[in-house]
Amino acid sequence: MKQIILSIILCVFVFTSANAQTAAFTHTTGTCLEIDGASIYYEEIGTSDKPTLLLLHGGFGNIEDMNSIAQMFADDYRIIGIDSRGQGKSTLGTNKLSYKRLQLDVEAVINYLQLKDIDIIGFSDGGIIALRLAAANNISIRKIVTIGVTWSLSDAELMEKLMANTSPEDCRKNFKKSFDFHQKYNPQPDFDQLAKCMLEMWTDKTEDGYPQANVEKINVPLLIIRGNDDYMFPLESAFELTTKVKNSLLLNIPFAPHGAFRKYPQIFEIVTKEFLNHPE
Numbered sequence: 001m002k003q004i005i006l007s008i009i010l011c012v013f014v015f016t017s018a019n020a021q022t023a024a025f026t027h028t029t030g031t032c033l034e035i036d037g038a039s040i041y042y043e044e045i046g047t048s049d050k051p052t053l054l055l056l057h058g059g060f061g062n063i064e065d066m067n068s069i070a071q072m073f074a075d076d077y078r079i080i081g082i083d084s085r086g087q088g089k090s091t092l093g094t095n096k097l098s099y100k101r102l103q104l105d106v107e108a109v110i111n112y113l114q115l116k117d118i119d120i121i122g123f124s125d126g127g128i129i130a131l132r133l134a135a136a137n138n139i140s141i142r143k144i145v146t147i148g149v150t151w152s153l154s155d156a157e158l159m160e161k162l163m164a165n166t167s168p169e170d171c172r173k174n175f176k177k178s179f180d181f182h183q184k185y186n187p188q189p190d191f192d193q194l195a196k197c198m199l200e201m202w203t204d205k206t207e208d209g210y211p212q213a214n215v216e217k218i219n220v221p222l223l224i225i226r227g228n229d230d231y232m233f234p235l236e237s238a239f240e241l242t243t244k245v246k247n248s249l250l251l252n253i254p255f256a257p258h259g260a261f262r263k264y265p266q267i268f269e270i271v272t273k274e275f276l277n278h279p280e
Contacts, residue, residue, distance in 0.1 A: 001178040019145030023074030024158055025063040025081050027089055027185060035108045036101075038085050038093030039187065042109050045070055045079040051142075053077035056106070058127025058148075058259075060171070060178040061197055062088030064225040069121060070262060072269045077119070082109055083127065084192045087178075097197035099125075100208040107139055116140040119276055123147045124258065128210060134222070145223045146271055148233050148258045155237055156210050158205040162232065168195035206277040215244045222248040223275045227263065249275065 023045055032044030043063055053073055056064040063081030068069060070079050084102050086092035095101060110118070110122055117140050122130035127149030129229060134141055145147065150159065172179045180192050222245050224237045242248045251271050256263040 009019045021072065021259070022072045023079075024067045025065065025070065027062070030089070032089070033109055034036035035105050035110055037095055038105070039090035039091045040085060040105050040109060040222070041083040043081050045074060045081075046077060048078055050076065050078045052115050053079045053092045054106075054110070054115075054118050055079060055081045056120065056122040056129050057087075057125030058126055059202070060087065060175040060194075061123075061125075061167040062178075062181060064080075064088075064163065066121075066123070068265060069268075072265075072273075078114075078236045080109075082106055086128075087182070087186075088195065089187065091186070091188045091195055092190065092197065094180045097201050098129050098204060099132055099201060099210065100185065102129050102135065106133060107136075110139050117142045119143045119145075119234045120271070121147070122149065123261070131211045131215055131218065133203070134218040134220050135211050137217065137219075137246070141220050143221045143223075143276055145225065145275065147225045147261050147268075148227065148230055149241075150226065150237065151211050151215055151241055152234050152237055153205060153212055154277070155209070156203060156205045159232065160205075163199055163202055166199060168192040168199075213244075215241060220247070221275070221280060223272065224248060224249045224250065225253065225260055225268065225271075227250055227258060227260035229256060230260070232258055 025043050030041050032039045032041050055069060057063055062083050066081055073079060081091040085105055086097060119142050122131045130144050130146055131149060131151055133139060134144055179191050183189050224238055224241055225232055238250055241249050243277030253260045253264055253267055258266045261268040
């Protein structure tokens, strides 16, 4: 009897592990789309007969950073991940890097794939792009979840202070894993130029940067997730965002940093699924 039970457990474990492996971005099965002077890489998990979930990664990251989230939703969604311009396997091009530029890249991929009624989960820079997408209202969005998302002029000013005197060399050290990935996999690797562009984007206080007052135009349900120890996204900013977006909720996770979904994946999964599945 013990052997039978052990065999069943082993089979369940193997099946679950196999599913977890297939529900992952690997940078081997994707497609590149030429958009305004850059090659933008995207990858899909699942089949087109399911609702679409778009995952947008954070700064200096790539779609593989979102694999833990992809595995949570693989059974219920067709999942699409996009490497932001200059990051992952997407090239930087020659246009100025801005949140507006990244927004336009994502819109181009969505329009190319003819996606409708999509849900979006965006982390950090990816969340900023999600807010800009919703405010612009050029694509069909059902619901949005943001994690550690900055949005206001005061957030931009805070980033300006935090990034003061930061150099591309500092970025190579502080984002070593991203630097190594970039050098190995990016078709046109130039991390120092990317770092320079990212630092400029993070401190951009123009209308091409953070969505600022435009968040008031957002009319889709929004779940704002913040780690209580996130020094880049103050609690005051998160609360103010809830007052600007009518149909919004705030989840402040105790003891969690900027990447709150990594610290407490169980809390993230339970609340996010409840939000996405809750009737409007």
